[in-house]
Amino acid sequence: MSRSQKNNNFIDKTFTVMADIILKILPTNKQAKEAFAYYRDGMSAQADGEYAEALENYKEALTLEEDANDRSYILYNMGLxxxxxxxxEQALELYHQALECNAILPQALNNIAVIYQYQGEKAKEAGEDEFGEALFDRAADYWIRAIRMAPNNYIEAQNWLKTTGRSQIDILL
Structure with a gap:
């Protein structure tokens, strides 16, 4: 029995029913439907904090999924x-792979920036100021790209860019 068939809460059951209906009416091949079923079970496991199970499902979905856009979301969720x-490091690798499949994925750009900003803070705390600043610059580059794609999102990042002097006037209006 798949994970989605075991769901106990109303929202998960509703999602499962809707997903099953969509799978039945969409003219997709069997492999694509199986990939989606694994992806759906991965999302359910991830929502329940069952990360090992989620990763197993996502990996299986990746072996079946051929659509680059759909693969990008699988890779993105694995990165999460x-x-x-x-x-x-593994998260960064997966986010970059997701972007290779789908260059218009601002949430992956944002998450890459968050990691670089965090690593920059840790480097500065360790007395590695120059390395920390380089990581902050990398974070800024990714946030600027994300904000250009989704200008109404990432307000905290926009504020960080302004307060650190890394903003570019054309993206933060």
Missing amino acids: IYASNGDY
């Missing part, structure tokens, strides 16, 4: 799991 577990 690794980042939440503190494996920032």
